[in-house]
Amino acid sequence: xxxxxxxxxxxxxxxxxxxxxxxxxxxxxxxxxxxxxxxxxxxxxxxxxxxxxxxxxxxxxxxxxxxxxxxxxxxxxxxxxxxxxxxxxxxxxxxxxxxxxxxxxxxxxxxx
Amino acid sequence: xxxxxxxxxxxxxxxxxxxxxxxxxxxxxxxxxxxxxxxxxxxxxxxxxxxxxxxxxxxxxxxxxxxxxxxxxxxxxxxxxxxxxxxxxxxxxxxxxxxxxxxxxxxxxxxxxxx
Numbered sequence: 455x456x457x458x459x460x461x462x463x464x465x466x467x468x469x470x471x472x473x474x475x476x477x478x479x480x481x482x483x484x485x486x487x488x489x490x491x492x493x494x495x496x497x498x499x500x501x502x503x504x505x506x507x508x509x510x511x512x513x514x515x516x517x518x519x520x521x522x523x524x525x526x527x528x529x530x531x532x533x534x535x536x537x538x539x540x541x542x543x544x545x546x547x548x549x550x551x552x553x554x555x556x557x558x559x560x561x562x563x564x565x566x
Numbered sequence: 567x568x569x570x571x572x573x574x575x576x577x578x579x580x581x582x583x584x585x586x587x588x589x590x591x592x593x594x595x596x597x598x599x600x601x602x603x604x605x606x607x608x609x610x611x612x613x614x615x616x617x618x619x620x621x622x623x624x625x626x627x628x629x630x631x632x633x634x635x636x637x638x639x640x641x642x643x644x645x646x647x648x649x650x651x652x653x654x655x656x657x658x659x660x661x662x663x664x665x666x667x668x669x670x671x672x673x674x675x676x677x678x679x680x681x
Contacts, residue, residue, distance in 0.1 A: 490672075497570075497658055497672035498609070543608060552597060552662060553624075554670065556608045 456481040458546050460557025468565050473534050475560045477544035478526040484546040487527045488554070489518060492541045502529070534564045568593045568663045570673035578679045579649055586645045587676045589659035594639035597662040599670065600632070604655045612657075615642045649680045 457480040467473050477487075485506035490498035504511045504518045504527065511518050515534075520527040531538055544557040569592040579585050589598065600612040613621040613634055621634040635643045646653050656677050660670040 488669075495677075497674045500669070500671060503669070552599065552614060552670065553611060554609075556610075558608050 456484055456546055456548075456555040458544060458555045458557045460544050460560055462560060463558065464561045464563070466563045466565065467534050469534060469536060471534055473529075473531045473538070473562055473564075475529045475542055475544070475562070476526060477528070477546075477557050478524075479546040479555070480525065481546070481548070482522075482525060483548055484555075486547045487518070487520060488545050488547075489529050490543045490545070492543065492559075494540075498543060531562075534562075536564050536566050538562060539564045568595070568661065568671065570659065570661060570671060572657075572659060572673040572676050574676055575674065576677040576679075578681060581650050581680055583649055584645055584647045585649065585678060586643050587657050587659075587678075589642045589644070589673055591640045591661050591663075593663065595661040595663055596639070598636060598642045599660045599662075600634060600642070600644045601658040601660065601672075602655045603658060603675070609658065612644070646678065649678075651680045654678055654680045 460477045488503035489501050491501045492498045502513050502516050502518050504520050515532045517530040542560045545554040547554045571590045573588045598615045601609045603609050611624050612627045613623045615621045615634050615636040617636050617639050633645045656675045658672050658675045660672045
């Protein structure tokens with residue numbers, strides 16, 4: 455089955471700096487890669503996703519890049535703000551199959 | 567997007583008892599999912615619940631321990647049976663709202679502590 459590894463497990467940045475979280479996956483057939491943000495006491499919130507026919511996707515301060523050859527994808531947050539502090543999870547799945555394989559999570563702390 | 571609610575939001579239970587968690591969506595969805603998130607850990611899929619059919623369980627999860635109901639397109643329940651402290655986790659439901667494969671949206675979760 456699919457194995458998703460996520461790094462780093464914790465990330466501390468200064469407000470205004472950029473943050474990058476990286477994930478690798480093992481199954482080359484995976485073709486959908488969502489990112490979730492989980493704040494304390496809440497359920498995960500879908501913040502951005504990418505499909506394997508696209509190399510990069512942006513939404514305001516958030517971007518995701520995908521390298522299918524290397525089987526890794528990354529979340530980029532620019533101009534970080536304290537409200538970006540949360541745990542971020544990456545996931546991989548095969549299109550038309552709803553089973554998600556989640557990474558282990560990254561706790562992002564944005565210091566004001 | 568849709569509004570997904572779960573009840574209860576949290577509970578503290580005694581070992582050996584059972585707890586039923588409810589998940590309600592404000593729109594009709596075909597696929598609903600139940601996840602477990604152990605303290606400080608990632609999310610693990612327990613089962614997929616489609617209306618009108620038996621739930622499909624992932625490896626390591628069995629129907630006797632986690633019975634699931636899906637009586638209609640907006641509601642599902644997960645029961646955690648004969649609980650032990652190892653069942654202490656956050657239980658999350660998610661839904662595929664737009665009928666597009668892969669896009670899952672999560673409820674707020676039920677935080678369960680078993681003493």
